[in-house]
Amino acid sequence: GATIDETAPLLAGTCRGLLRVQTEAQWLQSGLPVHVFRVGGIYGPGRGVIAQIQQGVARRIVDLPDKVFNRVHVDDIVNILLQSVALPNPGSIYNVVDDEPATGFDVVTYACGLMQVPPPSPISWADAEATMSAMGKSFFEETKRVSNAKVKAELGVAFLYPTYREGLAAQLAQEADDDILPASTSPHAAQPPLTSRRRGRTHVCFVVNRGALKTEPFLDLRAVCANLTRRFDGCVQFVPVSCSLSDQIPQSQLHGEPAQLFDAALAAVTSAAAMGPLDLVILPLFIGNSGAITEFIPTTIDAAQRTRSAHNVPALRYSMGRCLVDISKPSDNRVARILAHKVHALCTKHQDAVGGVRVLVVDHGTANKEVHLSRDLIGSQLAKLLGNTVDAVETASMEGLGKDFNEPLLATAFDQYEMHSGLVIVALLFLSSDQHTGAGGDIDGIVQRVKASHPNLDVAVTSPLGSHPILTDMLTDRYFEAIKDW
Incomplete structure (x- = not known):
């Protein structure tokens, strides 16, 4: 569409865009000396299209000629921020973008030429979309032609890299130096x-x-x-x-x-x-x-x-x-939140169940008392998260390993907790599937035997944690914690 400036209405077409619009409005209404910087596609040493080409994940999508957006080199972002510090104007909004919006196809092709490597073969949007995450797809849902006239006029900014052509060449030179x-x-x-x-x-x-x-x-x-x-x-x-x-x-x-x-x-x-x-x-x-x-x-x-x-x-x-469930940080309930999501999904699926809902958090069992305490912490956190949506949250293990603290085992837990009717959701505190899980696994065998003995009992089992997005959040935090003193 047409080129827009800072005065154009914000018509976000993605959930992420809507959140940005809401966040910007909240800050501008806070009464603080806020400056808003609307930043285009960021590139620079170690990130952007050059990094994608080096990793073999760059795409040239041939049938999206109208999907263009502006980019900006990290050095130009820093320049604009420094100029704003020198010339503050609270409440101002600035577009932080280069002079030339371009398609991903053109930028990848140009970067490959600079790097003297063959460009990836052109592919259709249908083929590219099939391998993209939801976030990856969202970048292609909007066309953005954005003006940077305000930062030039109001802040006197002269761009180091007015287009991706100058910026990518500079990035390659800087990466060679570094x-x-x-x-x-x-x-x-x-x-x-x-x-x-x-x-x-x-x-x-x-x-x-x-x-x-x-x-x-x-x-x-x-x-x-x-x-x-x-x-x-x-x-x-x-x-x-x-x-x-x-x-x-x-x-x-x-x-x-x-x-x-x-x-x-x-x-x-x-x-x-x-x-x-x-x-x-x-x-x-x-x-x-x-x-x-x-x-x-x-x-x-x-x-x-x-x-x-x-x-x-x-x-x-x-x-x-740190490990995922650190008993020294009991306020971090993110693993319990994964289980809560899975439990709620099964509650919805079995909403016609009669006799109440109870949850049984099951781990493998361990000889390590501290690991066992992590399981118990999850049980407490999950009970708090689920609140009165379930009648009880209990814990059990698959194996005793000679340690009393693993009791009860799943094989006896239904009787020990008198779970003989209603819906019982077995919430697996497992990272992945193994010999215990799935059809014909140990858990399935126990469930079938218990249900045969108690015809008024329904049992559902959650999937393991797998690669849940919350794990990505947790490991991202763990990474930055690990390097904070470097």
């Missing part, structure tokens, strides 16, 4: 590990699970890493690794890409970065503070440190994020 290594074109490549380099330091972030012989846990782990990589716009690469077992899964069951174990992946990246400083972030995908977090991972890193020291190589710097 020695940012392009990432592998495969987000799960085993060799070499995905890293980035800034000012001579190699940066790696491993997302670690316990590991299993079944495919689902590692595929879920990959999905979590892919979600995080998208959240960070590719600026940080998140590498999926397991503590054990996953390397025995046939590649054919993992889309041709082998699973990596933490010790092997660490050895590979340590070797690749042998001559320089290494920054390592560990994000454990564990419910509680298990031995993998307190013993296995630190011990493995210590061994790598000793090897580097023996070869007079700078020590690696590492930081580890």
